[in-house]
Amino acid sequence: MRRNNVKTGSVVRKVPLDITGSNNLCNDITCVVAETGSPCYQITCNEKAETTTVLAYFNAYGDYCPPTIIFKAKRLKPKWVISAPPGSQVKVSESGWITKDIFLEWADAFVAFIPKTDRRPHLLLLDGHSTHIYRPNLEFLELMKANNVHPFVFPAHTTHWLQPADKALFTSLKAHWTNQGIVAVNRSEDKSLGKHGFFSIFTPAWTAACVAETAQAGFRGCGVFPVNRNAVVASAYAPSETSERHEVGYLNNTVDLFHGLPIFM
Numbered sequence: 001m002r003r004n005n006v007k008t009g010s011v012v013r014k015v016p017l018d019i020t021g022s023n024n025l026c027n028d029i030t031c032v033v034a035e036t037g038s039p040c041y042q043i044t045c046n047e048k049a050e051t052t053t054v055l056a057y058f059n060a061y062g063d064y065c066p067p068t069i070i071f072k073a074k075r076l077k078p079k080w081v082i083s084a085p086p087g088s089q090v091k092v093s094e095s096g097w098i099t100k101d102i103f104l105e106w107a108d109a110f111v112a113f114i115p116k117t118d119r120r121p122h123l124l125l126l127d128g129h130s131t132h133i134y135r136p137n138l139e140f141l142e143l144m145k146a147n148n149v150h151p152f153v154f155p156a157h158t159t160h161w162l163q164p165a166d167k168a169l170f171t172s173l174k175a176h177w178t179n180q181g182i183v184a185v186n187r188s189e190d191k192s193l194g195k196h197g198f199f200s201i202f203t204p205a206w207t208a209a210c211v212a213e214t215a216q217a218g219f220r221g222c223g224v225f226p227v228n229r230n231a232v233v234a235s236a237y238a239p240s241e242t243s244e245r246h247e248v249g250y251l252n253n254t255v256d257l258f259h260g261l262p263i264f265m
Contacts, residue, residue: 051096055106056165060225062212065113068106071195072096083199085206100137107140111147124151127159161232164218172214176205
């Protein structure tokens with residue numbers, strides 16, 4: 001970073017987030033206050049769900065860009081955009097995931113976020129999910145080069161330690177998403193909210209989660225900014241443990257299962 005005069009203070013983060021279906025909205029109740037033996041009921045959502053992808057990007061100072069939301073559909077209906085966060089982009093794809101074209105449109109919005117008066121290099125941190133989209137995308141690479149942006153992809157299997165968004169923003173966003181979802185489901189009496197009701201839940205959750213302290217905590221917790229090599233614990237560098245599969249033993253015509261769960265790092 002010092003050799004290339006990269007401005008670490010302007011590190012900007014972009015990570016895809018997929019919120020997969022309304023059945024995740026109201027399953028996070030951990031405490032119920034009532035007399036022992038009292039019946040407890042909770043209205044839950046239907047089980048049918050589909051993928052909606054949210055692209056979030058922010059910097060180490062705590063500045064957030066409007067998100068990009070991708071619905072699973074062939075054509076975007078105007079009513080789906082009602083109540084979306086100001087300035088956000090709403091797109092559609094057949095799978096609900098990001099595509100090469102949407103990624104390029106997102107890149108244009110990202111470049112517009114960079115202050116034109118700041119001519120220092122900028123570092124764009126990407127997770128591995130974007131690798132197959134941006135590496136063959138010459139237009140994206142040329143756009144980044146023209147705006148003095150240096151893309152960097154986290155090594156495989158390290159994002160749970162190094163992604164600032166996973167450390168803070170998405171944890172907060174999912175909590176607020178759950179809370180807003182519980183209220184919405186109770187209000188709708190188990191009626192499907194559909195795409196037209198997505199932003200009635202997402203926008204309040206996004207607004208509540210996107211505070212400067214959350215972004216700063218994410219970068220600080222990963223040791224990305226301020227740079228802190230000790231932020232990642234030593235055990236994270238250890239090789240993965242070998243998973244063991246125990247044999248099924250037979251004794252006196254009884255199956256004896258040796259209990260043990262495989263460990264994956």
